[in-house]
Amino acid sequence: xxxxxxxxxxxxxxxxxxxxxxxxxxxxxMAALHSGKFVFSLSSxxxxxxxxxxxxxxxxxxxxxxxxxxxxxxxxICTKNPLNSWxxxxxxxxxxxxxxxxxxxxxxxxxxxxxxxHYDIALFQGKMKLSVELPLFNENANCGQKVLMLGRDExxxxxxxxxxxxxxxxxxxxxxxxxxxxxxxxxxKCEAGGPVIDFDGKIVGMSxxxxxxxxxxxxxxxxxxxxxxxxxxxxxxxxxxxxxxxKFLDVAHIERILLKCxxxxxxxxxxxxxxxxxxxxxxxxxxxxxxxxxxxxSSLIELEKLLLDLGEKHIDIRNNNYSKMNVEIGMYRTQxxxxxxIRMTVDVTDAGEEVVRAKERAAFWRCLVWTLPGSAAxxxxxxxxxxxxxxxGALPGHSVISRVPTLLLLEKWFVPRCRLxxxxxxxxxxxxxxxxxxxxxxxxxxxTLLVAQDQSPSLASPSGxxxxxxxxxxxxxxxxxxxxxxxxxxxxLVLALASAVVMATASATTIDEAGGGATATVTFKQYPPFxxxxxxxxxxxVLEAAAVYMQxxxxxxxxxxxxxxxxxxxxxGDAVVQALLYSSTGAVFAVGAVQIxxxxxxxxxxxxxxxxxxxFLSLGACFAAGLAAVAKDLPLPFSVWPSSSD
Numbered sequence: 001x002x003x004x005x006x007x008x009x010x011x012x013x014x015x016x017x018x019x020x021x022x023x024x025x026x027x028x029x030m031a032a033l034h035s036g037k038f039v040f041s042l043s044s045x046x047x048x049x050x051x052x053x054x055x056x057x058x059x060x061x062x063x064x065x066x067x068x069x070x071x072x073x074x075x076x077i078c079t080k081n082p083l084n085s086w087x088x089x090x091x092x093x094x095x096x097x098x099x100x101x102x103x104x105x106x107x108x109x110x111x112x113x114x115x116x117x118h119y120d121i122a123l124f125q126g127k128m129k130l131s132v133e134l135p136l137f138n139e140n141a142n143c144g145q146k147v148l149m150l151g152r153d154e155x156x157x158x159x160x161x162x163x164x165x166x167x168x169x170x171x172x173x174x175x176x177x178x179x180x181x182x183x184x185x186x187x188x189k190c191e192a193g194g195p196v197i198d199f200d201g202k203i204v205g206m207s208x209x210x211x212x213x214x215x216x217x218x219x220x221x222x223x224x225x226x227x228x229x230x231x232x233x234x235x236x237x238x239x240x241x242x243x244x245x246x247k248f249l250d251v252a253h254i255e256r257i258l259l260k261c262x263x264x265x266x267x268x269x270x271x272x273x274x275x276x277x278x279x280x281x282x283x284x285x286x287x288x289x290x291x292x293x294x295x296x297x298s299s300l301i302e303l304e305k306l307l308l309d310l311g312e313k314h315i316d317i318r319n320n321n322y323s324k325m326n327v328e329i330g331m332y333r334t335q336x337x338x339x340x341x342i343r344m345t346v347d348v349t350d351a352g353e354e355v356v357r358a359k360e361r362a363a364f365w366r367c368l369v370w371t372l373p374g375s376a377a378x379x380x381x382x383x384x385x386x387x388x389x390x391x392x393g394a395l396p397g398h399s400v401i402s403r404v405p406t407l408l409l410l411e412k413w414f415v416p417r418c419r420l421x422x423x424x425x426x427x428x429x430x431x432x433x434x435x436x437x438x439x440x441x442x443x444x445x446x447x448t449l450l451v452a453q454d455q456s457p458s459l460a461s462p463s464g465x466x467x468x469x470x471x472x473x474x475x476x477x478x479x480x481x482x483x484x485x486x487x488x489x490x491x492x493l494v495l496a497l498a499s500a501v502v503m504a505t506a507s508a509t510t511i512d513e514a515g516g517g518a519t520a521t522v523t524f525k526q527y528p529p530f531x532x533x534x535x536x537x538x539x540x541x542v543l544e545a546a547a548v549y550m551q552x553x554x555x556x557x558x559x560x561x562x563x564x565x566x567x568x569x570x571x572x573g574d575a576v577v578q579a580l581l582y583s584s585t586g587a588v589f590a591v592g593a594v595q596i597x598x599x600x601x602x603x604x605x606x607x608x609x610x611x612x613x614x615x616f617l618s619l620g621a622c623f624a625a626g627l628a629a630v631a632k633d634l635p636l637p638f639s640v641w642p643s644s645s646d
Contacts, residue, residue, distance in 0.1 A: 025199065027199050027200075028146075028148060028162075028199045030201075031148065031197055031198070031199050031200060031201035032148050032150060032158070032160050032197070034201050035135065035150060035195065035197050035201050035203075036103075036150060036158045037103070037132045037133075038057050038058040038132050038133075038134070038135050038195075039055060039056075039057045039150050039151070039152060039158070039194060039195060040055070040056055040057070040058070040070060040100050040101060040102065040103070040152065040156075041053065041054075041055060041100075041101040041152035041153065041154065041155075041156045041190070042054050042055065042056045042070070042072055042076055042098060042099065042100055042101070042110070042124070042193070043098070043099050043101065043154070044076050044077050044093075044096045044097065044098050044099075045096065045097050046079070046093045046095075046096050046097070051076075051077065051079070051093065051096055052075060052076060052078070053076075053153075053154055053190060054072050054073050054075060054076040054190070054192050054193040054194075055072065055150070055151040055152050055190055055191055055192065055193045055194035055207070056070040056071060056072030056076075056100070056124070056193050056194070057070065057071060057072075057135065057150075057193075057194065057195045057203070057206075058070055058130070058132065058134065058135070059071045059123075059134070059135070059221070059225065060134070060225070061130065061132075061134055065127070066127055066128065066129060066130075067125055067126070067127055067128075068125065068126060068128050068130060069113060069123055069124070069125050070100060070110065070123065070124050070125075070126070071121060071122075071193075071206065071221065072121070072122055072123075072124070072193035073120060073121065073122070073192045073193035073206075073207075073208060074090075074092060074115055074116075074117070074120045074121055074122040075120070075192055075193070075209050076096075076098065076122060076193065077092050077093045077094065077096040077098070077112070077115075077122060078090055078091070078092055078093075079091045079092065079093050083173050084172075084173040085120070085173055085174060085175055085210070085352075086173065086175075086242065086271075086353070086354060086355040086356060087354065087356055088117065088351075088352040088353075090117070090120075090352075092115060092117075094112055094115065096112075097109070098110045098111075098112070098124055100124070100126055100128065101152070101156050102128060102130075103156065108126045108127060108128040109126055110124035110125060110126030111124060111125055111126065112124055113125045114228060114232070114233070114234075116224070116234045116350055117350075117351060117352035118236065118350070118351065118352040118353050119175070119177060119216065119220070119224075119234070120175075120208065120210075121206075121216075121224070123228075135195065135201075135202070135203050136201070136202045136203070137202060137204075137218040137221065137222055138198055138200070138202035138203065138204045138218060139217070139218050139219040140219075141165050141179060141204040141205060141218070142165060143165055143166060143167050144164055144165065144166075145164065145165040145198065146162070146163075146164055146165075146198075146199060147162075147163060147164070147165055147181060147196050147197060147198055147199075147204055148160055148161070148162055148196070148197050148198075148199075149161040149163065149181065149191050149194060149195075149196050149207050149215070150191065150194045150195050150196075150197060151190045151191030151192070151193075151194035151207065152190060152194070153190045154190070159191060161183070161191065162183050163181030163182055163183025163213060164181060164182060164183055165179060165180070165181055165204075166179075166180050166182050167179065167180075167248055167299070168180050168248055169244040169248045169249070169300070170300070171211065172242070172270065172271075174210050174211060174214070175210075175353075176243065176300035176301075176303060176304055177216055177217075177220060177300070177301070177304045178208065178210065178211075178214045178215065178216065179205065179214070179215055179216075179217050179301065180211075180213045180214050180215070181196070181213040181214075181215065182213055183213075191207045192207055192208060192209035193206065193207065193208075193209075194207045195207070196215045203218050203221070204217065204218050205217045205218050205221075206218075206221060217301060219301075219305060220304065220305075220308070223308050223312075226312075227308075227311075227312065230312075230315075231315055233350045234308075234311075234350050235311045235314075235315060235348050235349055235350045236304075236307045236308055236310075236311040236348065236349075236350075236353075237307050237310055237311060237314075237325060237327060237346045237347070237348050238346055238348075238349065238353040238354075239276075239278060239307075239327075239329075239346060239353075240272065240273035240276025240277060240278045240279070240346075240353070240354075240355055241270075241271070241272060241276075241278055241283065241289070241355065242269070242270040242271035242355050243268060243269060243270060243289060243300060244267065244268045244270055244300075245266075245267055245268075245299045245300055246263070246264060246265055246266050246267070246268060246288070246298075247264070247265060247298055247299065248299070261288070261332065261334060261337070263288065263290070263332065265290075265296075265298045266288040266289060266290045266297070266298065266332065267288065267289040267290075267297060267298075267299075267300065267303065268286070268287075268289075269283060269284065269285055269287045269288070269289060270285065271285060271355055271357060272284065272285060272355075272357075273355040273356055273357070274356060274357050276355075277344045277345060277346055278344070280344075281342050281344045282342070283329075283331060283342065284333075284335065286334045286335065287331050287332060287333055287334055287335075288331070288332040288334060289329060289330070289331055289332075290330040290331065290332055290339070291328075291329070291330030292306055292307075292310075292327060292328070292329055292330070293306070293310065293328050294328065294330075310325065310327070311348055314348050315348075323347060323348055323349060324345050324346065324347055324348060325345070325346060326343065326344070326345055326346075327343075327344060327345075327346055328341055328342070328343050329341070329342045329344070481631055481632060481633070481634050482551060482632070484631045485551065485628045485631040485632040486548065486551050488624050488625070488627050488628035488631060489544050489547050489548050489551070489625070489628045490544075490548060491620075491621075491624040492540070492544050492577070492621045492624035492625040492628060493540075493541050493544035493545055493548065495617050495618070495620045495621035495624060496537040496538075496540040496541045496544065496581070496617075496621040496625075497537065497538075497541040498617050499533065499537045499614045499615070499617035499618040499621060500533070500534045500537035500538050500541070500614075502613050502614040502617060503524050503530055503533055503534050503537075503610065503611065503614035504524065504534055505610065506522075506524055506606075506607050506610035506611060506614070522607050524611075527591065529584075529587040529590070529591050530588065530591075530611070530614075532583075532584050532587055533584040533585070533587065533588050533614065533615070533618060535584075536580040536581065536583070536584035537580075537581075537584065537618060537621070539580055540577050540580050540581055540625070543573050543576060543577050544577065546569075546573065547570055547573055547574075547628075550566045550569065550570060551570075551632075574625070574628070574629040577625045577629075578622075578625060578626060578629070581618065581621055581622040581625060582622055584618065585615060585618040585619050585622055588611070588614070588615040589619075
């Protein structure tokens with residue numbers, strides 16, 4: 001017997017039925033009711049096997065052909081979804097079968113129209129019979145604004161959650177284009193891909209499955225539609241950086257930055273991708289990004305908007321064929337206390353942006369959970385049972401043994417705003433979350449975090465970011481090449497100076513002329529190559545002394561504004577030194593002992609001996625200077641002295 005809708009008690013209640021929500025006006029319910037007309041439940045399958053279920057909403061409608069375009073999360077066709085989005089390891093079944101469940105209890109097949117991996121979105125098109133107006137968008141979601149998150153479950157029942165918009169920095173695993181809602185409670189999983197609306201029924205964003213309450217603002221959705229109409233793709237520049245906005249930190253942290261750095265706005269560099277253009281141009285963890293192409297940036301949403309604008313302008317100029325563009329980044333080097341403008345080339349693509357440090361590419365962490373004897377589960381066993389938690393992703397730190405606070409800190413440090421049972425699965429047992437007795441102290445966490453230690457200051461302790469070193473405690477490069485080059489330059493300096501002195505002192509040699517005649521003084525001035533050698537070696541000694549000084553006082557990267565001139569001078573100086581040494585030493589060797597009359601007569605043994613010493617010392621200076629020039633640009637995997645952090 002079919003249950004009449006007015007009498008159906010099996011329909012689940014929405015979040016608006018919460019008796020504690022006294023501040024939700026009646027117009028909010030009406031907005032949810034009218035907006036539900038363009039919200040649909042979508043399901044996917046691969047090879048006949050069900051994959052997942054999400055919510056989507058209509059963004060375009062071809063009335064003539066009765067073809068609708070539905071926007072949803074790419075999780076609908078995702079077969080593998082790592083915790084860290086920046087690793088770009090998600091696997092999508094692009095050939096998955098997708099079904100749109102319409103409100104009249106019918107369904108329609110939909111085909112994948114476009115998938116954008118960076119924003120984790122997918123658009124599907126299908127032939128369907130609809131009588132609905134397209135939604136309106138509100139592109140200005142304000143902090144504190146009250147919103148509703150809409151979704152539909154497997155039976156197409158409307159699900160509604162209530163919350164307030166809050167600006168926040170993303171977790172270390174999340175992209176930059178999110179805003180967040182906090183309110184009455186956790187949103188159902190089915191809301192992923194569904195619209196977030198204001199009380200006027202306008203869409204302010206799209207819910208995402210990344211973390212609880214996260215959504216993509218509608219300013220990006222409107223921009224995507226424009227991209228797809230003009231270029232059939234969504235391309236943006238990739239900076240290779242993970243960033244946090246200063247303005248969304250705790251006020252105590254903002255004050256510390258203001259006192260130490262004189263700024264209260266900008267984006268803190270949390271990670272720099274290994275091998276990226278940013279790393280090659282000297283951007284380091286702890287630096288602050290202040291502007292992009294001359295435009296000041298204070299939030300990650302502003303940055304993403306600007307990146308999309310730059311991508312659109314680039315495609316217009318390059319006709320969508322050129323994959324690179326030049327950008328100018330205004331950067332504050334915290335370690336140096338200096339500002340500089342970095343001009344670099346970046347990729348422009350619709351692929352997911354990858355940010356990964358070299359030491360993290362194969363890193364993972366594992367946990368062991370012991371049930372304590374005091375719990376009900378442990379009383380049924382003679383000994384505590386260890387259960388392994390499966391791979392979660394790259395988390396920085398070290399071995400930790402603790403009770404419940406470790407789990408609470410894991411939620412705070414590593415997966416803020418995320419449901420623990422979404423990311424932590426216990427092998428051979430049920431999901432492990434706060435509802436599994438954690439708050440009662442029934443578990444011990446033993447976490448071995450197999451990741452480079454240099455990441456722990458910036459993530460494990462928010463206050464550690466603003467100490468004296470400000471994120472640079474372990475961000476120092478190895479200085480082996482600098483040390484070797486320094487020693488070789490000193491050697492070249494000493495050898496060149498010694499060669500000049502030995503040759504100059506040989507001029508005081510007095511000899512008896514052959515046949516017992518009068519005495520005569522042989523000087524190096526009588527031989528032009530010797531004069532040239534003395535002069536060149538003195539100049540070389542001065543140049544090498546200057547090079548040693550520049551290496552000692554230079555602390556920045558070569559691409560910094562203050563490091564460009566010394567770097568150029570070193571290159572020019574090395575070229576001049578090589579030219580002087582090889583030309584003068586070669587000239588002396590070309591003269592030869594037989595061409596020196598005093599040596600040919602056999603009466604100037606000491607003079608000839610000093611000439612030989614001088615030219616071989618000069619030859620040694622040639623080799624030392626040449627090796628120094630090579631060593632300064634050769635990365636050597638060791639350090640001789642500890643790096644300093646300003």
